Amino acid sequence: MILVTQSIAVIEAGQGTNGAYVACPSYSSYNYCWFRDGTFIAVAMDRWQKHESARRFYDWATALVVARADGIERCLENVAQGRPLNPADLLHTRYTLDGRQGDEDWPNFQLDGFGTLLWGLQHHMQLTDPPTMPSVWARAANLLVRYLAALWQRPNSDCWEEFSDQIAVSTLAALYAGLHAISAAFEANGQDATLALDTARQIKAFLLGSGVRDGHLIKQIEGEDVVDASLLWASVPFQEHSFLQPSDPVMQATVARIEQDLVGKTGGVHRYAKDTFYGGGEWVLLTALLGEYYTATGNLTGGQRCLAFVEASANEQGHLPEQVSRAPLHPEYVEHWLGCWGPVACPLLWSHAAYLSLSAQVRESGL
Numbered sequence: 001m002i003l004v005t006q007s008i009a010v011i012e013a014g015q016g017t018n019g020a021y022v023a024c025p026s027y028s029s030y031n032y033c034w035f036r037d038g039t040f041i042a043v044a045m046d047r048w049q050k051h052e053s054a055r056r057f058y059d060w061a062t063a064l065v066v067a068r069a070d071g072i073e074r075c076l077e078n079v080a081q082g083r084p085l086n087p088a089d090l091l092h093t094r095y096t097l098d099g100r101q102g103d104e105d106w107p108n109f110q111l112d113g114f115g116t117l118l119w120g121l122q123h124h125m126q127l128t129d130p131p132t133m134p135s136v137w138a139r140a141a142n143l144l145v146r147y148l149a150a151l152w153q154r155p156n157s158d159c160w161e162e163f164s165d166q167i168a169v170s171t172l173a174a175l176y177a178g179l180h181a182i183s184a185a186f187e188a189n190g191q192d193a194t195l196a197l198d199t200a201r202q203i204k205a206f207l208l209g210s211g212v213r214d215g216h217l218i219k220q221i222e223g224e225d226v227v228d229a230s231l232l233w234a235s236v237p238f239q240e241h242s243f244l245q246p247s248d249p250v251m252q253a254t255v256a257r258i259e260q261d262l263v264g265k266t267g268g269v270h271r272y273a274k275d276t277f278y279g280g281g282e283w284v285l286l287t288a289l290l291g292e293y294y295t296a297t298g299n300l301t302g303g304q305r306c307l308a309f310v311e312a313s314a315n316e317q318g319h320l321p322e323q324v325s326r327a328p329l330h331p332e333y334v335e336h337w338l339g340c341w342g343p344v345a346c347p348l349l350w351s352h353a354a355y356l357s358l359s360a361q362v363r364e365s366g367l
Contacts, residue, residue, distance in 0.1 A: 003311055004359055006318035007352035008048060011041055014349050016097035019056030023094075024322070027345035032094040032102060035061060035113035036159060036174075037350040039120035043237070044353035046124055047360040054124055061117055062140035064099050065091065072143050079150045091147065093161075107157040107164050112171040114144050115178030119238055122181035125188075133189045141182050142191075148175055149199040153206075158220075159230050160271060167221040169211040170230035176203045177238035184241075204243055216253035219272060227257045228272040229286040236292040237357060246296045255293060263290075265327040267309045278337045278344055279328030284313050284320050288354035295361045303362055310355050319347035320355060 014022045021038045024030035038061060042054035065072075071089040078085055092101045093110040101108075118141060125131040133141070152175055158168035179200040183193035210221045219228040234244045235251045244251040262270045268282025269290050291306025313324050322345040325334055 003314055003318060004048070004356060006314075007320070007356050008045070008050065010319065010347050010352050011045060011349050011356075012050075012053065014347075015053060015056070016060075018097065018099070019058075019060035020095070020097040020099075021057060021349055022097060023350065024345040024348050026347070027341075029341060030345050030348070031096070033060075033097055034094045035117045036093070036110075037353075039113070039116045040237075040357075041349050041353040043120050043123055044356035044360070046127060048356055051124075051127060054120075058121055058124055058137065059134075060099070062121070062134075062137045064095060065140040065143055066136055067099070069139075069143055072147055076146060076150050093157075107161045109164065110157045110159070110161065110171075111148060111151060112159050112168070112174040114148060115171075115175035118144055118178030118182040119174075119241060122185040122241075125185055131185070131188050133185060133191075138189070138191065141185070145179065145182060145196045145199070148179065149195055152199065152203060158228075160277075163220065166223065168228070168230070169207060169217050169219060169221060170228060170233045172203050172207050172211065172221075173231070173234040173243045174238075176200050176207070176243045177233070177241040179203070181238070181241040207243060212250060214253075216250060216257050226273060227254060227261055229258055229262050229269050229283070229290070230271070231258065232286070232289045232293055236289060236296055239296075246293060255290075258290070264329075266324075267305060268313075268324060270329055273329065276330045276333040278323060279325055279332070279334035280330050281323035281325040281328045281344070282309075283323045284310055284348070284351040285322075285354035288351075288358040291358045292361055295358070295365055298365075303358070307355075307358055307362060310351075310358070313351075315346065317347075320351035321346035322348040322351060 014025050020033035021041045023032055023034055023037050038057050042057040046054045075089040090109050092108045093113055121137055125133060155165050155167050157164040158171055179196045183196040186193035211217055213225045217231045217234055219226050231254050235242045235246050261273055264270055264282040269286040270280055270282055287306050287309050291303045294302030314320050328334055
C-alpha cells in the first residue's frame with residue numbers, strides 16, 4: 001500500500017487548482033495536460049475514492065471543450081461542405097494547466113483522447129446517485145460526439161503522437177469505447193444517443209473489416225502485420241464498453257502476439273517493435289495495462305507479475321517513470337534522446353494512475 005499512497009500523493013501534487021493534471025512536473029515537454037492522460041488519471045482517482053479530484057478534472061476538460069465550440073462548429077461545417085480542415089479549428093490534444101494551447105509545433109490532430117474523455121465522463125457519472133450530467137458536461141459531450149462522428153475516418157496521430165498519416169486501431173478502439181459509454185449516459189439522462197451509438201457501430205464494423213489480420217488486431221488500419229501494446233485498449237481498461245471482451249478469440253490472439261513480440265527481457269512491455277524513443281524501453285503504464293487484462297481473465301500469476309514489475313520500477317522517492325531502459329529494443333538510440341530531452345520523464349502521472357488502476361482491480365478481484 002505504500003506505493004498506492006505515494007501514487008495518490010504524486011497525482012494530487014500534480015493537479016492544478018483548476019483541475020488539470022500535469023503529465024509530468026519535471027519534464028518540460030510534458031508540462032501540459034492531455035485529455036488522454038488526464039482521463040486515465042481521473043479514472044484511477046475515482047477507483048481509490050478520490051472523486052473530488054476526478055470531478056475537478058472533468059469540469060476543467062468539459063469547460064475547455066465548450067470554450068472552443070466555435071472552432072468545432074467551423075470544423076464540422078467544413079467537413080459537411082467538403083472543404084479542407086483549418087488546423088486552427090481542430091481541438092488540440094494538450095493544453096497548459098491554465099487552458100492555453102501550446103505554442104510549439106506539435107502533432108495536435110489526435111482523436112483518441114476525446115473518446116477516452118467521453119468514457120471517463122460516463123464512468124464518473126455512474127458513481128453519483130442518481131447519475132447526473134451537468135449542463136456543461138452535456139454540451140461538451142454532444143460537441144465531442146458530433147466532432148468524432150465527422151472525423152473518425154481521417155488519418156490522425158496515434159496515442160504515441162506518431163504516424164499522423166495513418167489510422168491507429170487503438171485510436172478507434174478508444175473512440176468506440178467513448179461513444180458507447182456516453183450513449184449510455186445520454187440515455188440515462190433522457191438525451192438522444194442515436195449519433196453516438198450509430199457511430200460506434202460503424203467504427204466496430206470498420207475495425208473488424210480492416211483492423212484484423214490472421215485473427216489478431218494490427219497496429220494500423222490495413223497496415224503491416226505488426227502489433228502495438230496500445231491494442232490492449234480493445235479490451236481494457238474500458239470493460240463493458242470495450243470493442244472486444246477479454247475472452248474474445250481476436251483479443252486473445254492479439255495478446256498472444258503482444259506477449260511474443262513486445263514483452264521485454266525484464267518482464268515489462270514495449271510499445272512496438274520499431275520504437276526508438278529512448279531506445280524503446282519497457283513502459284510502466286503498458287505493463288500495468290497488460291496486468292489489467294490478465295486480471296480480467298483470472299490470470300493471477302500474470303497480473304501479479306505485472307504489478308511486481310511496476311512496483312520495482314519506482315525510484316527511491318516512490319516515483320514511477322514513463323519507461324525503464326534496462327533492456328531497450330534499440331540501445332543505440334538511448335544517448336540520442338538523453339541528449340535531446342534529458343532523462344526519461346519521472347514521475348509520470350499516467351504511470352502512477354496505471355499502477356493505481358491495476359492495484360484496484362487486483363484488490364477488487366480478490367486475487
